Amino acid sequence: MTFRTRSSAIIGTLFLVTSLALATASADEPADAPVQQVSASLTEVARAQGPSAGAAGPDDTVWIAERAGTVRVLDDSGLGEPVLDISDETTTDGERGLLGVAFDETFAHFYISYTDLEGTSTIDEFAVEDGGLQPETRRTVLTQTQTYANHNGGDIRFGPDGYLYIAFGDGGSGGDPDGNGQKLDTLLGKLLRIDPSGGEPYAIPADNPFVDDANAKDEIWAYGLRNPWRFSFDAGTGDLLIGDVGQSDWEEIDWAPADSEGGENYGWASMEGTHPFRGGTEPANHVPPVYEYDRTGLGCSVTGGFVYRGDALPDLRGSYVFSDYCDGTLRTLQLDNGEVTGVGDLGVSGGEVISFVEDGDGELYVLSSDGVVSRVDPA
Numbered sequence: 001m002t003f004r005t006r007s008s009a010i011i012g013t014l015f016l017v018t019s020l021a022l023a024t025a026s027a028d029e030p031a032d033a034p035v036q037q038v039s040a041s042l043t044e045v046a047r048a049q050g051p052s053a054g055a056a057g058p059d060d061t062v063w064i065a066e067r068a069g070t071v072r073v074l075d076d077s078g079l080g081e082p083v084l085d086i087s088d089e090t091t092t093d094g095e096r097g098l099l100g101v102a103f104d105e106t107f108a109h110f111y112i113s114y115t116d117l118e119g120t121s122t123i124d125e126f127a128v129e130d131g132g133l134q135p136e137t138r139r140t141v142l143t144q145t146q147t148y149a150n151h152n153g154g155d156i157r158f159g160p161d162g163y164l165y166i167a168f169g170d171g172g173s174g175g176d177p178d179g180n181g182q183k184l185d186t187l188l189g190k191l192l193r194i195d196p197s198g199g200e201p202y203a204i205p206a207d208n209p210f211v212d213d214a215n216a217k218d219e220i221w222a223y224g225l226r227n228p229w230r231f232s233f234d235a236g237t238g239d240l241l242i243g244d245v246g247q248s249d250w251e252e253i254d255w256a257p258a259d260s261e262g263g264e265n266y267g268w269a270s271m272e273g274t275h276p277f278r279g280g281t282e283p284a285n286h287v288p289p290v291y292e293y294d295r296t297g298l299g300c301s302v303t304g305g306f307v308y309r310g311d312a313l314p315d316l317r318g319s320y321v322f323s324d325y326c327d328g329t330l331r332t333l334q335l336d337n338g339e340v341t342g343v344g345d346l347g348v349s350g351g352e353v354i355s356f357v358e359d360g361d362g363e364l365y366v367l368s369s370d371g372v373v374s375r376v377d378p379a
Contacts, residue, residue: 035342035343035344037344038313038315038316038319038332038344038346039346039347039348039378039379040313040316040330040346040347040348040376040377040378040379041348041376041377041378041379042348042350042366042374042375042376042377043374043375043377044372044373044374045074045078045365045373045374045375046064046074046078046079046373047079047371047372047373048064048066048072048079048367048371048373049066049068049070049371050066050067050068050092050097050369050371051064051065051066051067051354051355051367051368051371051373052065052066052067052097052098052099052100052354052355052367053065053098053099053100053101053113053154053155053355053357053367054074054101054355054357054365054367055101055102055103055357056103056357056358056359056360057073057103057107057131058103058107058128058131059075059131060075060359060360060361061073061074061075061131062074062075062357062359062365063083063101063103063110064079064357064367064373065098065099065100065101065112066082066098067092067097067098067099068087068090068092068097068098069085069086069087069088069089069090069097069098069114070082070084070085070086070087070098071083071084071085071098071101071112074373079373083132083133084112084126084133086098086112086114089114089116089117090114090115090116090117091115091117091119093149094148094149094150094152094172095149095150095151095152096115096119096149096152097114097115098112098113098114099113099114099115099152099153099154099155100112100113100114100154100155100156100157100167101113101156102156102157102158102164103128103158104158104162104164104197105158105162107128107131108127108128109125109126109127109128109196109197110125110126110128110133111123111124111125111126111141111156111164111196112124112126113154113155113156113166114154115146115152115154119145119146119149120143120144120145120146121143121144121145121146121152121153121154121168122140122142122143123140123141123142123143123156123164123166123196124138124139124140124141125137125138125139125140125141125196126138139201140201141164141194141196141201141202142166142192142194142201142202142219144168144187144188146171146172146188147171147172147173147178148171148172148173149172150169150172150173150227151169151170151171151172151173151226151227151245152168152169152172152227153166153167153168153169153225153227153228153229154167154168154229155167155228155229155230155231157231157232157233159193159233159238159240160233160238160258161205162195163193163194163195163205164193164194164195164196164202165191165192165193165221165231166191166192166193166194166219167190167191167192167225167228167229167230167231167242168187168188168189168190168191168192168225168228169188169189169225169226169227169228169229170188170189170225170226170227170268170269171186171188171189174247175247175269175277175278176189176226176268176269179269181223181224181225181226181267181268181269181270182223182224182265182268182269182270182283184210184213184215184216184217184220184223185215185216185217186217187217187219187220189223189224189225189226189268190217190219190220190221190222190223190225191220191221191222191223191225191228191231191242192219192220192221193205193208193219193220193221193262194219204218204219207261207262208220208221208262209221209261209262209263210263220262221262221263222256222262222263222264222265222266223264223265223266224264224265224266224267224268224270224271224283224286224287225242225244225254225266225268226244226245226246226247226268226269226272227244227245228242228243228244228245228254228304229243229244229245229301229302229303229304230242230243230303230304230305230355230356231243231304232304232305232306232307232356232358233258234258234306234307234309234320235306235307235309235358235362236307236309236318237258237307238258239255239256239257239258239307239335239338240255240256240257240258240260241253241254241255241304241306241307241320242254242255242266242304243302243303243304243305243322244266244268244289244302244304245301245302246272246273246295246301246302247269247272247277248272248295249272249273249275249294249295250272250273250274250275250292250293250294250295251273251292251293251294251295251299251300251301251302251324252266252272252273252289252291252292252302253289253290253291253292253302253304253320253322253333254266254287254289254290255289255290255335255338256287257337257338264287265283265285265286265287266286266287266289267282267283267286267287267288270282270283270286271283271286271288273288273289273292274288274289274292290333290335290338290339290340291333291340291343297327298324298326298327299324299326299327300324300325300326300327301324301325301326302322302323302324302325303322303323303324303325303353303354303355303356304322304356305320305321305322305323305356305364306320306321306356306358306364307319307320307321307335308320308321308362308364308376309358309362310361310362310363310364311361311362311363312363312376312377312378313376313377313378316332316346318334319332319333319334319342320332320333320334320335321346321356321364321376322356323350323353323356323366324353325352325353325354325369326352327349328349328350328351328352328353329345329346329348329349330345330346330348330349330350330353330366330376331343331344331345331346332344332345332346346376347379348379350366350368350372350374351368351369351370351372352368352369352370353366353367353368354367354368354369355367363375363376364376
């Protein structure tokens with residue numbers, strides 16, 4: 001389905017009632033949380049080939065990853081020719097492909113997250129000079145074998161602390177058959193935290209939560225995740241938000257404050273959201289989601305977004321914007337120290353929303369599986 005400039009605002013209103021019905025409150029959300037009244041539109045700015053992820057780049061650009069293995073730069077002139085092509089090194093079977101991209105804080109290095117031809121999750125680094133990649137500097141930072149072709153996760157992002165965070169799913173299949181979500185001796189089902197510039201191939205931050213645990217992987221920052229497809233840090237507060245895709249009943253948004261020391265257990269596969277999964281017992285240290293919704297409506301797979309910190313929509317500032325791959329409505333949460341104080345949507349649908357991108361000014365872009373790259377604008 002194609003959503004073109006401005007017309008998407010009209011189309012999106014058709015989803016309003018449905019999306020509100022989908023917004024089933026979590027245990028931590030007040031039953032009378034007010035509906036947030038903010039409207040927006042989507043402006044189509046480019047067409048890509050299977051866009052999967054993006055990152056703010058140097059000189060006010062946005063770099064768009066295409067799942068088949070290419071990276072293209074979006075600027076005022078539109079979407080340029082590929083600046084990177086690893087299409088002969090990855091595949092798009094299952095949920096594989098080029099899944100994440102990130103720059104470090106000074107745009108000195110560019111990182112890609114992809115599955116290789118064997119299905120192994122791989123994080124590679126390139127040096128950047130004068131806004132361009134230096135192919136000869138490419139090196140592999142981290143790899144992780146994947147048992148199945150789904151639940152690869154693959155999102156990568158630098159946190160406010162300057163470290164690289166990496167999201168991996170539980171290894172795939174269904175129901176976490178290997179129990180990876182609750183195991184600390186594997187990187188699967190985890191959010192990792194590493195220092196790619198501090199060692200070869202990387203260093204472990206000394207304050208990672210499990211560095212003194214001989215039975216745990218030092219890279220782990222948080223665990224109990226099923227498929228944390230998209231996560232982000234609030235540019236205003238530093239808080240962490242994770243959209244973790246559910247198994248069959250519940251989609252969830254997880255949260256951690258900026259001053260977290262890590263080690264959060266988000267429950268999978270003992271829990272799906274706030275609900276025991278297949279007779280599981282809630283872990284004593286379970287950190288429940290700040291928000292969840294069920295699949296009784298059109299939703300099927302949460303797409304995590306960003307807390308809006310731009311200037312184009314002042315009334316939206318401070319709200320977390322996210323969506324669902326099947327529903328497509330751009331939805332919002334107002335949060336106060338990890339508690340939901342308001343819910344709503346923007347009255348617009350992005351189609352099959354695969355990802356969000358935050359540019360250097362805090363404005364948001366929506367990537368749809370049909371190739372449309374849209375900017376969130378005032379209604």
